Amino acid sequence: MNIKRHGAALGLVAASALLLSACGSDNNAQRGDTAAANSANVDCGGKKELSAEGSSAQTNAIQEFVAEYAHICDGFNVAYNPTGSGAGVKQFIGGQVDFGGSDSPLKESEVEKAMQRCSGNPAWNLPMVFGPVAVAYNLPGMEGLVLKPDTIAKIFNGGIKKWNDPAIRELNSGANLPDKNIVVIYRSDESGTTDNFQKYLQAAAKDSWTQGVGKSFKGDTGEGKAKSQGVTDGVKATEGAITYVEKSFADAANLGIAKIDSGAGPVELTDEAAGKAIAAAKIKGSGHDLVLDLNALYASKEPGAYPLVLVTYELVCSKGYDAETSKAVKAFLTTAATSGQDNLTKVGYVPLPQEFRTKLLDAIKAIA
Incomplete structure (x- = not known):
């Protein structure tokens, strides 16, 4: 057995690929x-x-x-x-x-x-x-935005078009929500993030999200941008914009991240809250094919759990x-x-x- 534990410089080379490099x-x-x-x-x-x-x-x-x-x-x-x-x-x-x-x-x-x-x-x-997938937004002066699954679904299928819509105001009492159009930014390329996000909406907001699921966005509203970095950049450059994107990208761009109220109170996206939800995920694959059953997770109303997560x-x-x-x-x-x-x-x-x-x-x- 050749077990090595030496330091090494990292160089990644892939034709026409993004170079992922770590410090040496x-x-x-x-x-x-x-x-x-x-x-x-x-x-x-x-x-x-x-x-x-x-x-x-x-x-x-x-x-x-x-x-x-x-x-x-x-x-x-x-x-x-x-x-x-x-x-x-x-x-x-x-x-x-x-x-x-x-x-x-x-x-x-x-x-x-x-x-x-x-x-x-x-x-x-x-x-x-x-x-964890963040519902990330660019709304200066608005911190701690709270959204429910139904509200998120209606934003991303065009049912809610303004930031001061009564459904959003009800969840954010006392907040100064502007009379401003919501600009939905979605993934234009086929994406598992899109698939997971739409599966979450279908499970958690089945009465409001009837567009279906899949790797292509089906909300029929907004502007498409390629890849996670693309939607992040789009929101950062557009006041009033909102998207779904992995937490790491939202954090790096310093975007606002909505708290989600699944029925037991608003939950901030934290490692602890996401971990609590992940711990409940079950394997539905057989043998060593470790496919997870996320439907119950997405529909969970467990207090303190942030259920909008994806698995790679x-x-x-x-x-x-x-x-x-x-x-x-x-x-x-x-x-x-x-x-x-x-x-x-x-x-x-x-x-x-x-x-x-x-x-x-x-x-x-x-x-x-």
């Missing part, structure tokens, strides 16, 4: 012996540079994973292209990347194609990143890789599921609950 020796020095001590035994080796593509929602988490992987496995990299979940699924199924990233599990229509890509073996959905899956072959690729994929995913989780809070994600880490490691070990 300084970054590894910060990680130090603590991260190495907290990591599982990682069997480094195999393919020197893995390729992956998909969800932009997990970009910052992947950057942390890759930095830790380079720290533990000297000389090994992952080139990750954050082109969105739809592209990630297509590239994985097409055999163009070693693994894909998606904010939604493979659909039934994609399962057979993925099996063909994996030489007749099942592909697995492995939940690696939990990210890494799409992998259970079997069918060549030996070099299999070894490297397992080493990277083991790192991501263990010490790679240590720094996720600072970039806007919620570290995996321990029970998920155990199940993930069992699945990763089973990859052949």
Whole structure:
């Protein structure tokens, strides 16, 4: 077993891809012996540079994973292209990347194609990143905005058009809400974030959101922007705008983040509130295919829980890789599921609950 724990500079190269780079020796020095001590035994080796593509929602988490992987496995990299979940699924199924990233599990229509890509073996959905989704807005002077699921649904399908609409005023007594148009900014590209957001609205506000779900936005209102960074930039540049985006992006842009009142009082988006909701999520997949059942989570009215979260899956072959690729994929995913989780809070994600880490490691070990 070739287990390495040396510092390493991180360089990611992907043609026409966003370069995700971590600092070299300084970054590894910060990680130090603590991260190495907290990591599982990682069997480094195999393919020197893995390729992956998909969800932009997990970009910052992947950057942390890759930095830790380079720290533990000297000389090994992952080139990750954050082109969105739809592209990630297509590239994985097409055999163009070693693994894909998606904010939604493979659909039934994609399962057979993925099996063909994996030489007749099942592909697995492995939940690696939990990210709270913020309802982020740009409304100067308005802090602590409170919205209910029904109100959010009506904003994003055009049913509520003004910031001083009675439904919003009722939830924000005493607030100085302007007589200003609400500008909805949505993801123009296929996105698992969109899919999860619409699934949340369908579960939590079924009477108000009748547009359906899917990776394409169905609200029929607003302006489309590409990728998570695109919608964030759009809101930041537009007074009166609102969007749905991962917390890490909203935090980085210093946007307002709405509190959600699911029926038991307003809940601020915090790690604790999101973690409370995540702890209730159940696995509905079989064996090592760890697909989560989020419908009950989205409709939850549990006090103190923030239910609007997405899960990013890494799409992998259970079997069918060549030996070099299999070894490297397992080493990277083991790192991501263990010490790679240590720094996720600072970039806007919620570290995996321990029970998920155990199940993930069992699945990763089973990859052949």
